[in-house]
Amino acid sequence: CYEVTDRGGTAERDLGISENVRFAKEDTKPGRVAAHFGLHASFTLSDESLEKARAAAEPLGLPFHIHLSEGKEDPVDSLQKYGVRTAERLDKFGILSEGTLLAHGIQLSGAELELLSQRPASIIHNPRSNMNNAVGAAQVTTMLSRGIKVGIGTDGFGCDILGEMLTARLLAHHTSGDPTALGDDELLSILRHNYELAGRFFGLPFGRLAEGYAADLVIWDYRPPTPLNRENLLSHLLFAGISEGLSPDTVFIAGRIRLRDGGFADVDELEIMAKARAAAEALWKRV
Structure with a gap:
């Protein structure tokens, strides 16, 4: 995906939208490359931009990749400009759809967590990046308990998913004060969801040594x-x-x-x- 944003003006935004469409229409290697429609974050995208992105993505069946409430500026901006919190605003434009990756999801309210539990989009937890940027920690155990889909990523902070899993557990212990938080079953459910996402994007199942699997x-x-x-x-x-x-x-x-x-x-x-x-x-x- 290519990150669409209003930060460079509407002309640059439109080029970003066109680039997402161009890449999605290219012949890709089955099982190796798949497209998302890239969006930066709610606080750098106007209603007009979100509507244009939705109109471009829907005919191609593209899910979205967007930062969701990584820092406090995202919900503050959404409340001040649009009168709703970030997840609620994105939902109005159909962004919380199947296959959409919502990076971070840190500054979320209880109402937003309830909304996300009713939508098919996935929160992607990036613990080392969050610690590095000092933006807080996602409520991962709460999300899982509410049935929210949670995967794990790196946000460009290296490529070590197992290292991220260890960090996720340690961060959960530290922030909750509970040394049993984010136990094996919860961590494995997050890893399995990564496999499910990969299967959706690449068209074949992942995560087992079995006939027909990647x-x-x-x-x-x-x-x-x-x-x-x-x-x-x-x-x-x-x-x-x-x-x-x-x-x-x-x-x-x-x-x-x-x-x-x-x-x-x-x-x-x-x-x-x-x-x-x-x-x-x-x-x-x-x-």
Whole structure:
């Protein structure tokens, strides 16, 4: 998705809308690339912009990706300009639809949580980004207890979903004062919802080693210091593995080995890094 915003004016906004439509209409690789319609946040989008985005997305069946009440400015702006809180405003434009990803969802009222429990959109929890930006913590356990769909992401803060899961648990302990908050069942439900979202976007099921499922697999070279079983697998991964710096040894994507012995199997990593540095320097000179 491409982020649509009013911050650069209506001409730039319209270019952003067109870019989302262009990308969605492109031929993509089945199971590898899928499109969302990107929106920044309620506080940078007028009613006119939200209506234009909805009109462009609906014919293509595109769900949305938008920041929802990450900071206090989002609900404050919505109340001052439109007389309703952020989730209520987005709902008026059909944004809380099936497949929509609502990043963060921190500054939400009880009424908004009730509304979200009645809508198919998903909250995406990004605990490390939230801590870094000092914007607070999402009410994840409350959301789950109310039946709100919750997934987990990184918000660009690295690409380590298991690390985010560990952080989510520790943050839940810290903010609630309850060392049992966000237990294994709740964390696994969040991870399973990520699989469900991936299945919706890419057209095939994820999350099992079974016929017909996506042939995506990560293998860790992990030697457990205590017996490993179904009941303690997550704790081993999060506390004995991820917290100690465990990295993937082998990665399969769509049945092809992409990482072997901890290194890329089919690309030159050093060459890519060199090209990335050159591209970054060229970008810095332009801006």
